[in-house]
Amino acid sequence: MFEHIERVPGDAILGLIEAFKKDTNPQKVDLGVGVYKDAQGNTPVMRAVKEAEALLLKNETTKTYIGSHGAPAYGEVVLPMVLGEGSPVLEAGRASATQSPGGTGALRLAADFIAKQLPGKGIWVSDPTWPNHHGIFTAAGIALHKYPYVDAENRLDFDGMLAALKQIPEGDVVVLHACCHNPTGFDLSREQWQTVLQVLRERNLLPLVDFAYQGFGEGLEEDAYAVRLLAESLDEVIITSSCSKNFGIYCERTGCLIMVAKSAEQMENVRSQIAIVARENYSNPPAHGGAIVSEILHSAELAAIWREELTEMRDRINTLRRDFVEALKPYGLDQKYAHIAEQRGMFSYTGLTPEQVDRLRDEFGIYMVRSGRANVAGFSHENLPYLAKAVAAVN
Ligand code: LMR
Numbered sequence: 001m002f003e004h005i006e007r008v009p010g011d012a013i014l015g016l017i018e019a020f021k022k023d024t025n026p027q028k029v030d031l032g033v034g035v036y037k038d039a040q041g042n043t044p045v046m047r048a049v050k051e052a053e054a055l056l057l058k059n060e061t062t063k064t065y066i067g068s069h070g071a072p073a074y075g076e077v078v079l080p081m082v083l084g085e086g087s088p089v090l091e092a093g094r095a096s097a098t099q100s101p102g103g104t105g106a107l108r109l110a111a112d113f114i115a116k117q118l119p120g121k122g123i124w125v126s127d128p129t130w131p132n133h134h135g136i137f138t139a140a141g142i143a144l145h146k147y148p149y150v151d152a153e154n155r156l157d158f159d160g161m162l163a164a165l166k167q168i169p170e171g172d173v174v175v176l177h178a179c180c181h182n183p184t185g186f187d188l189s190r191e192q193w194q195t196v197l198q199v200l201r202e203r204n205l206l207p208l209v210d211f212a213y214q215g216f217g218e219g220l221e222e223d224a225y226a227v228r229l230l231a232e233s234l235d236e237v238i239i240t241s242s243c244s245k246n247f248g249i250y251c252e253r254t255g256c257l258i259m260v261a262k263s264a265e266q267m268e269n270v271r272s273q274i275a276i277v278a279r280e281n282y283s284n285p286p287a288h289g290g291a292i293v294s295e296i297l298h299s300a301e302l303a304a305i306w307r308e309e310l311t312e313m314r315d316r317i318n319t320l321r322r323d324f325v326e327a328l329k330p331y332g333l334d335q336k337y338a339h340i341a342e343q344r345g346m347f348s349y350t351g352l353t354p355e356q357v358d359r360l361r362d363e364f365g366i367y368m369v370r371s372g373r374a375n376v377a378g379f380s381h382e383n384l385p386y387l388a389k390a391v392a393a394v395n
Helices: 015-022 047-059 072-083 102-117 131-139 158-165 190-203 222-233 264-281 288-297 300-327 354-364 384-394
Strands: 095-101 123-127 144-148 173-177 206-211 237-242 254-260 347-349 373-375
Touching: 047 288, 047 300, 072 095, 072 222, 072 237, 072 254, 072 288, 095 102, 095 264, 102 131, 102 206, 102 237, 102 254, 102 264, 123 131, 123 158, 131 144, 144 158, 158 190, 190 222, 206 222, 222 237, 254 264, 254 288, 288 300, 300 384, 354 384
Parallel strands: 123 144, 123 173, 173 206, 206 237
Antiparallel strands: 095 254, 237 254, 347 373
């Protein structure tokens, strides 16, 4: 039965984890998968998380199912984190939260919902986008299209994006990255978001806002600007949020699908359908990650510790961006790579070609995605001189 099955190459991003582990170069640097790293190159458990887990261990009374929408206590804290305290959307009862196995799980729920409830609608993703967007939406049977996002000079191509959005058939779905665009790190300004909003309205397009990196760009509130703008201005919005990254609980797979509908009544209808989609995929989400998040955000003390730790991570990444460009100065490459200091979030679309990326891996043990995407969190003050020297050597 299985004789005809062909072997396929593994996932381009996750495959880097294995390849990096196997490399024996003592100077090797991992700029691959999007996880935060500290100055020692570790991805530690955050202090707030450790404390929350200790409390959970002590107080937990059951491991029973938490339901297809997940724990209500999780939704209770994620909704205001994403949509804002006192959000008019929340006050009107227009938003529903469904805990999901990571942001990826939320995307798959959204994809299955779209395929089932909005048949025939296409979905539009930025070019480039997180490669798994292609896999998830295609697997759900949705026709996938692209709109431009970066130009030939590796800069944000807002005009190209806008022109393309204006041509999208009415009622189609548009995937937008709320902040910390993956893979480029190029984010829209507030004015640009206002313009996008107008086009979404004019063309009656349904935004699916991927919000995987809240807190890694400018700040928890600042990064939510686009999400809140769209949710407060439009009747319907789909939001896929993740706490896996900003709480550093990657392996606990902690996401949330937020469906915003025109009225509380319509929201309940949509919500009932999402429960079915979750049930058909995995029944109930895993509980632990959501329990950590709700333990932290229900405690003023733990929430304050967490916010401080998140700020530290964000500041570290932004400092390293600037310092990397500085380290390229002696090689006369600081202008060429100045955009790295301007981009936001964990990722930088460096502008390095696939051939340069291969050379960095083979000659220097530096690993990044072949698109030229580097995880900036893998920079450290220790490895910056080595990275700069290597980038200069392949230029
Ligand atoms: C990434 O883009 O590196 C992360 O989102 C991890 C993943 O699942 O690809």
